[in-house]
Amino acid sequence: MPLMNDTQVIQRVLDHADAKTTDLGDTVWREPVENYRSAEQFAREMALFKRLPMVFCPSAALPNNGDYVARTLAGAPIVAVRGDDGVVRAFHNACRHRGMMVVEGSGNARGFACRYHAWAYGLDGSLRYVPGEEGFPGMDKEAHGLVPVHAQERGGLIFVTQGEAISEGALEGLPDLIAPGQTVFEYSSFTDDANWKLLLETSMEGYHIKALHNKSFYPFGFDNLNVVETYGTNSRIVFPFRRIEKLRDKPANERRAEGMLTYVYQLFPNTRLATLSNHYLLVILEPVSPTQSLWVIYRLQTPDAGALEKSKKDAAFVKDNGVIEDRAAACSIQQGLAGDGNTHFTFGRYEKAAVHFHQNLRAHLDMLAGS
Ligand code: FES
Ligand SMILES: [Fe+2]
Structure with a gap:
């Protein structure tokens, strides 16, 4: 199924805002905590990564x-x-x-x-x-x-x-995501003491916007209001800004998504691409060990004149605010994994994209074991 277009997405966001609802998945997923810390699981994942695009x-x-x-x-x-x-x-x-x-x-x-x-x-x-x-x-x-x-x-x-x-991985049903003619305006790379999945999962749901991003994203964005679509092994999550409400007065065909929402594409297994108002943010989580990951980050700029300043402002906003909070959350979870406070983590219906990710990872690891 093709992804919804901007007009459809905007309408769905406004409907959710009216009804105080969000997109829901249909299953709850229990992921054993062992899968975030065991050397065996890590080895299996790396073997899989070598056989996926x-x-x-x-x-x-x-x-x-x-x-x-x-x-x-x-x-x-x-x-x-x-x-x-x-x-x-x-x-x-x-x-x-x-x-x-x-x-x-x-x-x-x-x-x-x-x-x-x-x-x-x-x-x-x-x-x-x-x-x-x-x-x-x-x-x-x-x-x-x-x-x-x-x-x-x-x-x-x-x-x-x-x-x-072993499979087409992220390429399955993948639309062209990055418009031609982009330039890289910033590259960065650093490590965090957290499993790659913990770091990726932070961008797979908007259920934590109010709690974790109370002073950063929440003043501008909705809490737990997302449009979540899956395609192949991938997913796309829409994070709307509150100012999208302004579009209510416009006829549907004049509504523009730019500046009103962020699309976050999760590309199976370890990549996310966010389309922000003025630039693309490509994040690749390269696993280093079960408890350490390398961020590989490219920021791409739209080619229009004057875009660079705007892109830099955009980038600083995301970096200084939300992402630091997300990274800290993932690292805190990793520290907790040294103890036995949990045997598994539970992903609920608000966490549809994370469930989709885990389902696909499990299925691919099974495929690899059987091959
Ligand atoms: S020339 Fe490359 S290792 Fe000797
Ligand atoms: Fe977050």
């Missing part, structure tokens, strides 16, 4: 030929690069001599030269140059290019699958 970075991070991004993906060093032909490819970031990463961070390059002994690779991964080649008699250079992994560019996002895909 995972969001690696936005297309806007690789606008030009030769642009590259290197980071860990499900624990493995991977580099994605836009080749001379404009096609994005991805490789295991491990030199074929003795394994050193051939590149780190991001930038633009004509090729990659390993810093250890200077073996050099083209943007297409091929091994181009081996100093003192006669020291490697019989070595087939053709067979010693960087080992490729599957890369796919779709809807403004680059997806990378390291192994044989």
